[in-house]
Amino acid sequence: MARNLRVGFEEAASEYPDKIIIKYKEDTEWTGVSYNDFRDRARSLSAFLLEEKVEKNDKIAVLMENRPEWPLVFFAVVSAGAVSVPVDPGSAAEEIENILKDSECRFAFVGESSVALMEEMRRRCPSIEKVISVDSDAFKDAASRPSERAVDVEIDAGDPACILYTSGTTAEPKGVVLSHNNLLANCGSIHKSGMITQKDTVVSVLPLHHAYPLTATMILPLLYGGGIIYPGSMRGEVLMEAMREAGATVFVAVPQIFYSFYQKITETIKKIPFPFSLLFRSAVSFLYRIRERTGMNLARYFLYGIHRKFGRSMRVFISGGAKLDEDVEEALLRFGFTILEGYGLTETSPVLTYSPFKRPKIGSVGVPVPDVELKIADKNEEGIGEVMARGPNIMEGYYRREDLTAQVIKDG
DSSP, rough: OOOHHHHHHHHHHHHSSSEEEEEEEEEEEEEEEEEEHHHHHHHHHHHHHTTTTOOOTOOEEEOSSSSSSHHHHHHHHHTTTTEEEETTTTTTTHHHHHHHHHHOOOEEEEEGGGHHHHHHHHHOOTTOOOOEEESSHHHHHHHOOOOOOOOOOOOOOTTTEEEEEEEOSSSSOEEEEEEHHHHHHHHHHHHHSSSSSOOOOOOSSOOTTTTHHHHIIIIHHHHTTTTTEEEEEOOOOHHHHHHHHTTTTHHHHEEHHHHHHHHHHHHHTTSSSTTTTHHHHHHHHHHHHHHHHOOOTHHHHHTHHHHHHTTTOOOOOOOEOOOOOOOOOHHHHHTTEEEEHHHOOGGSSSEEEEEOOOSOOOTTOEEEEEEEEEEESSSOSOOEEEEEESSTTTTTTEETOOOHHHHHHHHH
16 A cells, blocks of 8 residues: 555556546536646645645645536645644634634635635635635646656655544534545555445535545545546536536535435336336336346346436446435345445545445445444444444544543444
8 A cells, every 4th residue: 555645646647557446527518637637736836835845744725516626726735834724614713714714724726706705714714825726827827837856845644634623513623534544544444345446436516525425436536547537517407418529437425415316216107107107117027136146137128218318428327424224225226236335434534334236235335344343342232233343544643632532432
């Protein structure tokens, strides 16, 4: 395993220099960014940060919607030895202020729509020295300066890479410190599980200030030669169009989105007239029984018209962030989709379990990902107790809260 995120990314860029890793729509055309292009821009931006006197472990806020500049800023920040602090641009001003003050951010990278808000935050938060819009000429110049080699700041595996705040609504927000090693380890575990591989192109719609999408839809693909699609919108028709046109293979989302897919598919099926509807349901049930017994997914071909709407390349849906409704899960499996449920939390970088591909068990979040140990402590008669986890993905602790850290981390 690479010793830090910068080395991990540089190794991937050397292995796949010309591969397109980011796709996004500019006006009506899809634009692709290769590893070489991305690496050069990340190096330039990282060098710019050092010129601006950003020092090791300085905190830098990232406050923007999902877009190609998001991973660029993140990798530039961590490559300079600084710490990324992702913040939800849609949060209340008080919550943003609490996070920025607690983390003592020096810089903030924002989208144009958040510039006014951050300038106000700059007045309230003395630590903030500069607000940089990723839509500005200054940012574009900083990211395009020639830089032939990677920044060489010494970064250890245990150094912090990012701080993710799980609650900023109170006067004392709780910042989860994830190290380079934490994120590398969890990406390695997900990759070993086969959920997301270097052959995959992942759709990025879940907000990147959460650990689940940050790891699964951004860091992992960039470390292992995968691809990322930024649809630019969460609207159903835009999302489906992006999946089809950009060749998506993995869609990572929360249960609510899969419920909306389920609703649309069932509404379409309800329009089938009798007696064809009866024959249709019988055929779907028969094919599902075959899938349960043999693992053969013939419904994917029987329901080709429905599957085509998600694109010919779509391989798997991955659900996390909340419990997936079992009826929705079963229905999607019956319709020939592969949907896997996982479980984790911010403090574990975040993925702890995954549902195996060949025989996903409805209602289960599966088994521990490789390199993670789980046990259930203090079980009652029904086997219900507290989930305890150990592994290299366990956070370094809560930022400047040794008291809270001591309550949750014991013996590793």
